[in-house]
Amino acid sequence: MRNICLLALLALNAVAPQLQAQDDDAELGRAQPPPEVPHSSILDDSDPVEPELPVIPVPPPKPPVVTRDLQEQPPAAPPPAPATAADAEKKESSRGFSLVEGRRRPGATFGFGATRPDNIGKYNHYEYLYGKERYSPYFYGGYYLFSYIFDIGIVGRVGYYHAEGHPLAERPTVPLKGDLTSERRDDNQKLGLTLIPTQISAELALAPFKTRWVVFRGWMGIERLYVQETIEPNLPSTVTSSSSSTYTSSGWNEGLATGVMASFSLTGLDARSDNSLRSLGVDRYYLSLFAENITTTRDKFGNFDRKQYGIAFSFEGLR
Numbered sequence: 001m002r003n004i005c006l007l008a009l010l011a012l013n014a015v016a017p018q019l020q021a022q023d024d025d026a027e028l029g030r031a032q033p034p035p036e037v038p039h040s041s042i043l044d045d046s047d048p049v050e051p052e053l054p055v056i057p058v059p060p061p062k063p064p065v066v067t068r069d070l071q072e073q074p075p076a077a078p079p080p081a082p083a084t085a086a087d088a089e090k091k092e093s094s095r096g097f098s099l100v101e102g103r104r105r106p107g108a109t110f111g112f113g114a115t116r117p118d119n120i121g122k123y124n125h126y127e128y129l130y131g132k133e134r135y136s137p138y139f140y141g142g143y144y145l146f147s148y149i150f151d152i153g154i155v156g157r158v159g160y161y162h163a164e165g166h167p168l169a170e171r172p173t174v175p176l177k178g179d180l181t182s183e184r185r186d187d188n189q190k191l192g193l194t195l196i197p198t199q200i201s202a203e204l205a206l207a208p209f210k211t212r213w214v215v216f217r218g219w220m221g222i223e224r225l226y227v228q229e230t231i232e233p234n235l236p237s238t239v240t241s242s243s244s245s246t247y248t249s250s251g252w253n254e255g256l257a258t259g260v261m262a263s264f265s266l267t268g269l270d271a272r273s274d275n276s277l278r279s280l281g282v283d284r285y286y287l288s289l290f291a292e293n294i295t296t297t298r299d300k301f302g303n304f305d306r307k308q309y310g311i312a313f314s315f316e317g318l319r
Contacts, residue, residue, distance in 0.1 A: 105319055106144045106151050108142075111139070111141075111312045114135045116134070116308060118306065120306045123178060125180055126193075129166065129191060130165035137160055140156065141156060157197070157198070157199040168185060191230070192229065194230075199222065204217070217260065219258070223294055227252070228249070230247065233247070282315045287311070
């Protein structure tokens with residue numbers, strides 16, 4: 001009995017430190033170790049299998065919601081209207097006077113119009129035989145080769161003139177110098193005159209403004225004038241028309257031509273016309289007034305010195 005009591009005391013002394021340590025852990029909040037599984041010959045000697053706990057997915061944190069007052073957007077501005085030729089004209093005209101800076105240079109130029117000669121010949125032969133002068137068509141075209149302050153180019157011109165009158169009753173002594181005053185005309189015969197002037201000249205143009213709303217031109221060149229005169233004789237009525245004949249004389253005269261022109265722009269008056277002409281390569285068009293002086297230098301078929309005045313529509317292609 002004594003021995004049993006001694007063994008019990010020894011067991012208590014051995015267990016007391018462990019109990020004290022468990023109490024201390026409990027006071028400090030430490031986790032208790034799992035209880036040891038007593039060894040048994042029935043269980044397998046391998047390590048014990050811990051039960052698997054279900055994994056609960058944790059959703060990601062939501063971003064903080066930031067609220068702010070939305071400002072009312074102003075209404076969108078309407079799209080700008082397409083620019084017209086008139087607007088471009090006004091924009092260019094606001095740039096003012098300039099001979100060089102920002103000025104577009106002309107390329108091709110051409111025009112057509114009507115002209116009327118005045119004082120044909122050195123004497124009054126034309127008025128006495130043909131009466132008053134008439135209007136005739138007029139065409140020109142050329143190209144400007146150089147542009148800086150002035151535009152310099154080569155221009156060709158051509159015209160057509162026809163008049164009818166009555167010849168002299170008697171053949172005068174040639175060459176006839178002086179006015180026809182006492183000679184008698186034969187009103188029973190017909191006299192016809194055809195003139196075809198062809199010119200090639202050097203032209204100088206000046207446009208003081210960038211918009212080229214006014215252009216001044218001057219030229220000098222040579223003229224080859226085709227002259228043809230026809231006479232239908234007065235034949236008796238018994239003669240058939242197949243037996244009649246017309247007397248014709250023709251040839252070329254030479255002369256010197258000088259002229260001036262003032263062109264006033266019509267571009268911008270009608271946008272539709274401007275766009276149509278630009279599709280054809282015409283950038284500007286003008287109403288032109290001109291005057292020309294022709295002096296005969298080789299009068300093989302008579303003297304045809306003359307002054308002529310006219311009006312034309314002129315066109316330009318710019319570059």
